[in-house]
Amino acid sequence: MNLSLCMIVKNEAATLHKCLSSVANVVDEMVILDTGSSDRTPEIAKSYGAKVHHFRWNNNFSTARNEALKYVKGNWVLVLDADETLTPEIVPQIYSVIQREEYLLINLLRQEVGAEQSPYSLVSRLFRRHPEIQFSRPYHALIDDSVATILAKEPKWQIGYLQGVAILHKGYQKSAIAQGNKYAKAQAAMEQFLAAHPYDAYVCSKLGALYVTTGKINEGIELLKRGVRTSEENYEILYELHYHLGIAYSRLQNPKQASLHYQAAIKLPIYPILKLGAYNNIGNLLKEAGDLKTARKAYEAALKIDDNFAAGHYNLGMTLKAMGLFTDAIACYQKAIKLNPRYAEAYQNLGVVQLKVGNHQASLIAFKNAIALHQEQNPEEAQRLRQGLQEMGLL
Incomplete structure (x- = not known):
């Protein structure tokens, strides 16, 4: 079974x-459609042995992706974007699953590196030719x-899916956006x-979430609710709709409605790791409301699903501190820092708790790292x- 990158x-x-580099020794063919680069993109692609074709961009991602598919020769197709990499750990599973006769599509778990909200998504990127x-669709093709x-x-x-993270995606970092x-x-x-x-429930979800992100909250809620009414049994889309409604109502200072939507999201029968954002956000609502015991349970539920969830360890630390x-809070902050060495807030709160327990030297080291x-990230906060x-006489 030949595998083609597209x-x-x-x-x-x-x-x-x-x-x-992440797929050079994995795929049998690289098909790359350049839509009008003015830099060295085509030359870089050719240096990896890719077959580079050219296409005039027409503001429609689906049209371009379908044009690229025309050049693919392999039995199976792997689709990546340039800001994504394939994890080496997933390769044996890919080789195994494409030998199976029954699968048309394999969904892959993608980690959104640097995303402030939900850190994982399921994407339809590995399929039989x-x-x-x-x-289809001009955006989010x-x-x-x-x-x-x-x-x-x-x-x-x-349709199947693979266990474990298959794709690392950096496109949702603020600088990239x-x-x-x-x-x-x-x-x-x-x-x-x-x-x-x-x-269309899918576009209601994506555009509604975008409206919420950019401050058009009421317009976003209207679209997201429309999507809930029309999503039927597409549980992954329904999760996203409820999840973003939770965010929207949180921004409107309506924690009761936000909590109801996060709870609805958590109850859906989907891949558990996709629920981390809902568990984390409902934990935040509970913590802000002073219900620390229940908030702790929400964060611990998230970490039971994925112990590598740095924000979950940080938020659990904040709850334990409160x-x-x-001592437990210190362990949580240290775990968050181990997972994300650039976690300024975790260093800062580690410094606070170390100071509270009398570890002045450790506190000062943590504060200096935070500063x-x-x-780099927020000079005003560094100065404050x-x-x-x-x-306080500590510096």
């Missing part, structure tokens, strides 16, 4: 090396619609699609912390 790219010289598989059509006609096929003007591009494309498909359990990281420590 990508669309434009001006990706900064990230393409890392992406292609089939003449009727094609991408995906093959799911065509796969559903095929399954209705050819019920012999199955700002640099790529992603919000504006996404909104324009999705609004155009919504006009023609007003009850409960006066300083150094804040200086530095001044506070000076007033």
